[in-house]
Structures are given as structure tokens and as C-alpha cells.
Amino acid sequence: MADIIRIENLTFEYPSTEEAGSKKALENINLNIEQGTFTAIIGKNGSGKSTLAKNLNGLLLPSGGRILVKEWDTADDEHIWDIRQTAGMVFQNPDNQLISSIVEDDVAFGPENLGIEPSEIRRRVDSALEAVNMSKFSKKAPHLLSGGQKQRIAIAGVVAMRPECIIFDEPTAMLDPKGREEIMTIIKQLNKEGITAVLITHFMDEAVLADRVVIINEGSILLDGTPEYVFAQEDILKSANMDLPLAVEMSNRLRRRGIDIPKGIVTVEEMVEFICQYK
Ligand code: ADP
Numbered sequence: 467m468a469d470i471i472r473i474e475n476l477t478f479e480y481p482s483t484e485e486a487g488s489k490k491a492l493e494n495i496n497l498n499i500e501q502g503t504f505t506a507i508i509g510k511n512g513s514g515k516s517t518l519a520k521n522l523n524g525l526l527l528p529s530g531g532r533i534l535v536k537e538w539d540t541a542d543d544e545h546i547w548d549i550r551q552t553a554g555m556v557f558q559n560p561d562n563q564l565i566s567s568i569v570e571d572d573v574a575f576g577p578e579n580l581g582i583e584p585s586e587i588r589r590r591v592d593s594a595l596e597a598v599n600m601s602k603f604s605k606k607a608p609h610l611l612s613g614g615q616k617q618r619i620a621i622a623g624v625v626a627m628r629p630e631c632i633i634f635d636e637p638t639a640m641l642d643p644k645g646r647e648e649i650m651t652i653i654k655q656l657n658k659e660g661i662t663a664v665l666i667t668h669f670m671d672e673a674v675l676a677d678r679v680v681i682i683n684e685g686s687i688l689l690d691g692t693p694e695y696v697f698a699q700e701d702i703l704k705s706a707n708m709d710l711p712l713a714v715e716m717s718n719r720l721r722r723r724g725i726d727i728p729k730g731i732v733t734v735e736e737m738v739e740f741i742c743q744y745k
Contacts, residue, residue: 475531506673509682554629560616594626614645631662
């Protein structure tokens with residue numbers, strides 16, 4: 467499969483301020499995202515995740531290196547709308563992403579701005595609401611919904627623009643556990659249906675659900691590989707003060723106590739499967 471995003475030697479520096487001086491938020495990042503994949507980008511607070519997300523669809527422009535979305539360079543003004551339509555973005559706070567007083571109007575907002583004809587907008591709104599399991603809320607007021615439901619509406623608004631890729635910038639950070647789970651289910655589902663998913667998160671237990679995990683530490687890539695590979699690098703993760711996913715931490719502790727847990731268990735579901743063999 468082709469790469470939908472190519473990040474080549476990306477460096478990003480915010481304008482320097484008197485208190486903070488100047489420090490690179492990202493340095494020498496090389497990363498390609500293959501079409502149809504689900505990649506989690508994970509790092510501690512301040513590691514540069516959000517800066518990277520905003521660079522991916524041209525909200526911020528590289529200080530050095532370049533980013534290509536399909537064949538378009540994000541620094542090329544002429545293609546900024548092609549880029550934003552190809553790589554949609556979902557942000558942390560659902561309240562900042564909803565603007566209308568009725569759910570379906572909100573979802574229609576993006577396609578309307580693309581100048582799409584009304585009958586096609588109707589089809590897109592219906593299928594986007596279905597994709598996030600919110601069809602029965604189409605006539606409701608967004609402010610009456612839960613955080614997780616609002617975030618699903620925000621995702622529907624992006625889906626209705628038919629992007630090939632969606633960048634989720636900490637989409638569950640403001641949600642309760644139930645809302646978080648709902649959003650992770652939707653992301654997995656959208657990816658299964660063919661949308662390339664890039665999930666920026668600081669939750670290890672979300673990252674384990676991706677095909678690929680990229681760990682960012684102090685603006686550089688620390689590890690990049692399958693969840694099984696990345697979360698087996700206990701020493702590297704510990705030296706960067708990063709936690710392990712619950713199932714990995716549990717496997718390691720049980721192994722130290724002499725229980726023979728196979729390597730490669732990274733999700734709670736896999737741990738449950740393993741233990742249930744001995745029922
Ligand atoms: P994360 O999303 O992983 O928490 P960020 O990308 O927000 O990290 O931040 C990376 C670095 O850039 C941090 O050192 C942060 O203080 C700095 N930074 C973030 N936003 C700005 C800004 N608007 N101006 C100056 N520095 C910033």
C-alpha cells in the first residue's frame with residue numbers, strides 16, 4: 467500500500483519567548499503512514515504530540531524538513547484544502563468542535579462548506595451518523611449529549627467530508643471511561659472500513675489497539691513498531707519515564723513471580739484469552 471503521509475526530517479520550533487527562550491518542539495522526525503493503517507502516536511505531556519498533529523494537516527508548518535500528504539507538501543498554500551480534506555482532524559474538546567444547535571446540522575456543516583449538493587449532503591450526514599452509532603440523535607441538541615456522544619458527533623462531521631485519513635488528537639482526553647471506550651470502538655470501526663487512522667494519545671491502553679505504535683519523547687521518535695515490539699522494550703520505556711500498558715505490566719510481574727506468560731500479550735483482551743485457556 468502507498469503512504470498517505472510522509473514526514474521527512476521534520477523539525478518544528480515555536481517562535482521564541484523571553485521566559486521559555488527557543489527550544490525545538492520536534493526534531494528530525496521521519497515517519498511514513500501507510501494507507502489503511504492504524505497508528506498510535508504516544509508520548510508524555512509536552513513531548514510534542516500535538517505539535518506533530520497540527521503539522522500533519524498544515525495547521526502548523528515545519529521549521530525544517532517537509533510533510534507530504536499524498537503528493538502535496540503541507541507548506542504549499544495552493545493545496546491546503548486538498549490536504550485538509552484528505553487528512554481530517556478530530557480534537558480533544560468536543561465542545562469546541564460543535565457549532566450548530568441540531569446534531570445533523572452540525573454534521574452537515576463541513577460538506578456544506580465544500581459546496582456539495584444538498585441530496586449528497588443528506589446521504590453523507592445519514593451515513594456519517596450511522597458510522598458513529600448516533601443516527602437516533604440526529605434531531606437532538608448537541609449540548610444535551612454526553613461528552614462521548616458529542617465527540618462522536620464531531621467525528622461524524624469529519625467523516626461526512628469523506629477524508630481518507632483522520633488524525634485524532636487526544637480525542638478521549640476529556641471523556642470518562644465509557645466515553646473513551648465508545649470513541650476507541652468508533653476509531654477501530656472506521657479504520658476497518660478503510661479510513662487511515664492516526665491516534666495521538668497518552669493512554670497506553672489505547673495505543674495497544676493500533677497496528678503500529680510510535681513513541682515520541684522530547685520531540686524525537688524513541689520507538690516505532692508493532693505494539694508487541696514497542697511494549698517489550700521495558701528498559702527504554704522506563705528510562706523515558708513511560709508507563710506500560712496494563713496487560714504488559716501484569717505479564718511482566720507475573721513472569722517475575724515464575725508464571726510462564728508468553729511474550730506479546732499487550733491488550734487486556736489477550737490476557738483474558740490466555741488465562742481462560744486454563745478454565
Ligand atoms: P504534547 O501534545 O505532547 O503535550 P506539545 O506539542 O503541546 O506536546 O508541546 C511540545 C513542546 O512545545 C512543549 O515544550 C511545549 O511547551 C511547547 N509548546 C507547545 N505549544 C506552544 C506554543 N504555542 N508556543 C510555544 N511553545 C509551545
